[in-house]
Amino acid sequence: MFALPLPAGRACSGSGTVTHPTKEPWMSAPEFSPPSSTLPAATAHAGARVPAAEVRTPGAGLRQILRGPSGLGTAGLYPARHDKPPTPPTHPMAATPPTPSMAPTPPTHPTSPTRPEPSSAPAEGNPIPGLYHHPVPEPDPVRVDAVSRGIKAWALEEVDLYPEDWEEEFDGFSVARYMVACHPDAPTVDHLMLAARLMVAENAVDDCYCEDHGGSPVGLGGRLLLAHTALDPLHTTREYQPRWAESLHADAPRRAYRSAMEYFLQQASPSQADRFRHDMSRLHMGYLAEAAWAQTDHVPEVWEYLAMRQFNNFRPCPTITDTVGGYELPADLHAQPAMQRVIALAGNATTIVNDLYSYTKELAAPGRHLNLPVVIAEREGADERAAYLKAVEVHNDLMRDFEAEAAALAAACPVPSVLRFLRGVAVWVDGNHYWHQTNTYRYSLPDFW
Template sequence: MLLADLGREILRDLSGAPPADLAAVLTAVPKTVGLKPSGLGTSAARAFLPPPQPTAEPRLFCPGPVRDDPALGEQVNEAVVRWAAEAGIYPGRLEKLRAANFGRLVMLTHPATDDPDRLLAATKCLVAEWAADDYYVDEVALGADPAVVGSRLANLYAVVDPPGLPRAYAGDLTRHHRARPISVAFRGALDHLSRYTTAAQFGRFQHQLAIQSLGWGQEADWHANRRTPRVWEYLVQRHLNSFLPPMLLIDVLAGYVVPPDEFHDPRTRRAFTTAGTAAVLVNDLYSASNESDNDHNLPSVLVATEGLSHRDAVLRTVEIHNELMTDFVTAAAALGATGSPQLRRFLADTWAWLGGSREWHATSGRYHSSDSGGILC
């Protein structure tokens, strides 16, 4: 059985589990955290019972979606496909982009708003980031070349955080970006996003994109040198290159602001980045069959470096994911006990984001298409 099929087999029975309400337990630090599916309206305490006795096959510790509005997701998805066509990204691949259904991902992960324009702003940013990864880092067919990843990403970051160049050279930079669809996409996405952010929220988003670029550069090093990273090194890269950029928009789309002193507190940062790494490991489980031959995911790294079978590598990935989720819930509960209402809401909304992301991975055409060949399938 294929590695991706093994992952789906392990995840299938929980893909529709109803959500648990993290907000209700943020005032008490649980000694142990486990997953027990519960019905809508069930007390959150039932979702945080002591874990069952260990079994041979660990179950994925993750909530289900809080909101699923297919019509809203489709509205946002169609809008982002039209925008991608205007920006010039994914020419000839727009149907695959449509099937990936990133509009549904953002609808699922941001249940606090039903404003299509806010959701579209976040979806544009997500698609621009995904396109940069495809065009510059992963997909040779789209022009990716590890030898020039650093220069390309540094120049692209000049769209995210525009430099003040001398007038004699500013025009060169402008012409460079106008000729590159990825730059056009980033500029349009960021302009749209800026309608809804405070200066602090936009600044932290810029900062996270810089961190993501660092992770992409590390990945390019592995490609260029045909090297498989060690497990700890791969997890460092996933800490840098996770779902944190779209997750950072949680309070932006919901219309509130986490106080900067709380948001940048090392304890909050540690909890939030742990959740981001856990989320991207769900992506690793679902995306294995769609990645390039020289790409990496945690199961493949475990196979290559620790000698595990494909099945055991998938199960070990689930265990690692669950450990990270347990750490996040425990940290979120401690922070919620003393934090502001905005921070408590942000942590609860992060929990909801994780559940929406898992639902998208379980249903997206990006990972569940009958045509398994090509980018975005």
């Protein structure tokens, strides 16, 4: 279901309640009148379902989402950056938590009404031939430099994240370029740092608990559970509370989770924080499923693998796009089944991008790494090339479904926070592809073309 279950003749309000529609210009503008091919008349009744095949007009629909409202009173939906010279990071517990911005400052610079035009300079690396994606502008180099310096200072000075011989890998991850590309609407560098810390912390858990740097499927559940308490704190007796608090400093992943979450809570509302914790639980469940298959040497069916990847995926990253953007999508609107489907499809598509770009890297690593081309090859009897190309098509189908259903949701519920959130998720999807394509330190393409 991706049409909100609203009675005929009604519209969503900013709080997610149902009200009689008003005649605000942004609600009656042509861009929010869904074409008949996108949202059939049948959706007018409550709870209507629209087959995906009937709404798959992703090009026009995505332009509609990214263009957003343009009438009176909508300037605040396009926040201005108000960067200041970066200051040395301070521990979050020593600072007064700022009040989250619910109404971003009106812009002081021109804002394109459509998807930003990509830079005229070619991006580093080559996109996968045939992969459905949208180019993005080169990230702001000033912001990239500020986030790069800030995240490295945090990793080394605050959480003691890695030893000296891991520095090249940390730099090669290019997290600053990644986050600036994915969050162009972040009002400040401090907002970008929220996403950067969480991304680095999540990768520390993956590397140190699951993958390259000492990770193992054996005992993973216990390690993940204790690390998760750095995000979702333990509430226990006075006798045992100090032992738990001490454990949060026991290893790099837990130190990173604890610190990144403390910073995040300075800007996030309670509902945004709880949403993030929920998505991190999903992520950890996916890690455990993959670990269980590794322990039993099980290659799942393709659909089973895709189910695992719906949990072991990037979902926690686009789901915080409103916190990083300095506003909030109300909890009742975020919880709508239509919004949940859009977010899930975005997470699934971006995760298959990772499978495709990291394919040769994983083949070169010891042991067997499950990714979509490997599973297709094994379960469907395809050769490596055919399996890889089919995985590209799986990604493309997910992307088109994401865009079509996001467009349907934008038409069904043209609330400003919904439209801005959908735009933010779409931009995150594009920025994620940009980072994978351009990170030639980590990734290279197979010779299939």
